[in-house]
Amino acid sequence: MVVGAGVGGLAAAARLAADSHEVLVLEQADAVGGKLGTEVVDGFVFDTGPSLVTMPWVLEELFAETGAPLADVLDLRRLAVACRYTFPDGTVLDLPGELADVPGALDAALGPGRGAQWTAFLGRARAVWDVTRGPFLESPISVRGMLRLSRRVGDVATVAPWRSLRGLGARYLEDPRLRMLLDRYATYTGSDPRAAPAALATVPWAEQAWGSWYVPGGLGRIAEALRTRVEELGGEVRTGAHVVGVVLVDGRAAGVRLADGTVLDADVVVANADAAEVYGHLVPGRAAARARRSIARATPSLAGFVLLLALDDPPADQPHHQVLFAEDYDAEFDAVFGRGGPARPVERPTVYVSAPDDPAVVPGPGTGAWFVLVNAPRHDPGGGVDWDRPGLAEAYADRLLDLMAERGLDVRDRVRHRTVLTPADLERRTSTPGGSIYGTSSNGARAAFLRPANRSPVPGLYLVGGSAHPGGGLPLVVLSARIVADLVRRDDASGQPR
Template sequence: MSAPTTRRVVVVGAGVGGLAAAVRLAALGHRVTVLEQAPDIGGKLGVHEHDGFLFDTGPSLLTMPHVLEELFAATGAPLAEVLPIERLAVACRYRFPDGTVLDLPGDVAAIPDALDAALGPGRGAQWSAFLDRARRIWDVTHEPFLESPIGLRDMVRLSRRLDDVRTVAPWRTLRGLGRQHLHDPRLVMLLDRYATYTGSDPRRAPAALAAVPWAEQRWGSWYVPGGLGRIATALRARLELLGGEVVVGAAVAEVTTRADGRVDGVALADGSRLAADVVVANADARQVYGHLVRTPAARRAAARVGRTTPSLSGLALLLAVDGPPPDQPHHAVYFAEDYDAEFDAVFGRRGRPRPVARPTVYVAAPDDPAVVPAPGTGAWFVLVNAPPHDPGRGTDWDAPGLAERTADTVLDLLAERGTDVRDRVRHRTLVSPADLERRTWTPGGSIYGSSSNGPRAAFLRPANASPVPGLFLVGGSAHPGGGLPLVLLSARIVAGLVGPARR
């Protein structure tokens, strides 16, 4: 006779991964409680409101929307009935160091012509050749490496298929693969940016990350009217409809275990305890194994995670703008003059990790009346890459004046690069890596947990099924990685590992 399937599930953390896993597990018949230490849900998909301006403080676009649609379709009413999403006609405006401006279309079929028009004849053909290789990488990798639990068996299986190995080219970096096809340095710079989607250095990140631009351009860039924070709200509503619950302001101090090492619940900071047959941790793996679980298996896992390279972090400026430029696109990237120097600074090459002197600047400026108090105003999210908060060995983002001085530099750089809003900012709020660490309990504010630097990075990322029986990991620091679609896929993997409840 088989053992009874679990019914009591506690999810630690109400980020998107935790909420998505909770929804799927509730739909499978489990009794699910989500505990969130913060007063609000969303985790890194945060929302900040000030004086009628509403800011997303995490992701500002949705890619691979079919993953979110499948989640809602599998657990009740379809996404279209609970949350509208809109495809952007211009995925992003890029300004290159030579002053060239490219409006990258949201329709992949229109991209080659746009590249030829902005960068010169032949550039579209170069990018199309690269995307063809990226599509083949996607075809080889998406099922075993993004949609399934990963392990040594997957590595062995891939290594036996010589054609697949040649396609993925595990010995090659993303930068190296790009230079095979892209002979315009601006196209190389465009590709390099996709390494930052996993908090990585394109000179060290594996060529397999070419699947990222393919997926984004294949399925387009999308926005949620009212802000992407509404995704977390919709997930919570779906969970409650299925009988689950979310408790905010409930900090978990320990994931408790039985004498045989299997989890049996969680202990909260207020001294209370909640029993569970399964615990799903939507928290950074270093925190989970280093602080929440106190078993030999967890200590060994903590040592493995400690050997990985933390992902980059970021400094965010939330700007309430009066009279924003009328032609400002929803998304814009203003590239640095020296992208390699930026990665050197963030990852500590030629010295300690340090703020970037002249960083690339990313701006999300949604034309959305739902996020501003009045017409003629804008709620801008401005982000630059930054090293994690590490006072001992790198950058102390709590040092007096550092975040403010860096923010001033960012606004000056925007002005230099053609978008001057310095005299239009009604107020600004800064979110530094140190702030992110405190808000999300993420060491150093590393946005994606560990980086994808190195050919073995995917296999070093913590698995969804932990070595502690009954404990599962979900979210950006676990397999398959960070970013909304991958976090949603991690939730699907975890639900599949736990399986349905028997009544």
């Protein structure tokens, strides 16, 4: 049984069904996808979560190992321009989607030698990837595995667990704009580059090595394709089914209880929900209490404030993705994580815009469906930002549109309608405490060990998704599903209690 029909839950369900398990997926919402959500307003289709696919081989592997190949199900298109970056000094960089073209583009936009700096950094990042891919990203995290890695002195030096992402970048990147570009990759895990580990250098390497991809019609189609795959394999996906508890028998997971009182039995329960929600509300007992304490020691990830803009006559020649950098990136992270005072909305945040040139997501020619995102502190009425405070969300939305205009992207007179999604909205939609997108951040050298493991301390219960190992983002969530399916298979074969 799988609780939650996000990408992690559906991917795990597909793998388990392919292994001949009888699979039932229970989703409290009326649609699948979880954080890979879709909003449709007057013919405009918006992705409300991830807006690009990286490491596409992870999806290709999933579909190939559970049935028909990905190419038979979804059309992935590689973006020629991965992202347009506008820096505070007005410099504009169109980062190519092909790795071989990146150094030349950096030299042309930022000045001679910048491509060489970035190439040198990516060389180190690739080495970190080679060391960490197996033991960190594709395997269950374990003390034994970490001890084995720690004995290889050269590998430890490569990963540099004592160094932050920003600290590693400083060794290679002299241009402050390149350092700002690198800082942004920490936000892929909801983290602060000053505290996130150097191992996150693998994020820009993976993105640029395998490119940035888009699914025509929107990334929400991935979730629908996964649902279809589960059902083709004989599994059932039931929406509108609100799970309120995991049933334990003799200390092991034996099913779930629904909000209407129905109890459904299961040999295995896979929870695709935020780990804090799982251990805080769904699972009773001492083991869950210990897991809650471990999660509490980690820093929650940042959240996001979103504008969904339906535009008439959008500006021409816009790239699919663009980033308008903050004038003071450190001030942004200070505000989001509550340094130098309580957490607060960022006055002048970095603005991320997804503007797909895709006729399938708009009602007609001359219109645009834009997704605008800024980093934001989590919803915390008791000690931080109360995003439900009357007037706050709309006032902040107005401020962001004004800020975009200041940075050269003025669409204020083109907005047909807008939808505002705050961290509080995300919390309600996805049962994610505070709207923290990735559960816990990667802030601190010990963060990876505080992230909940895929095999829970409760026998028969497994965790999958962005708040569990190995972390958030589409590819890692899909990898977490593979880890869970392998664990279930291994536990079945051993004949030991799960």
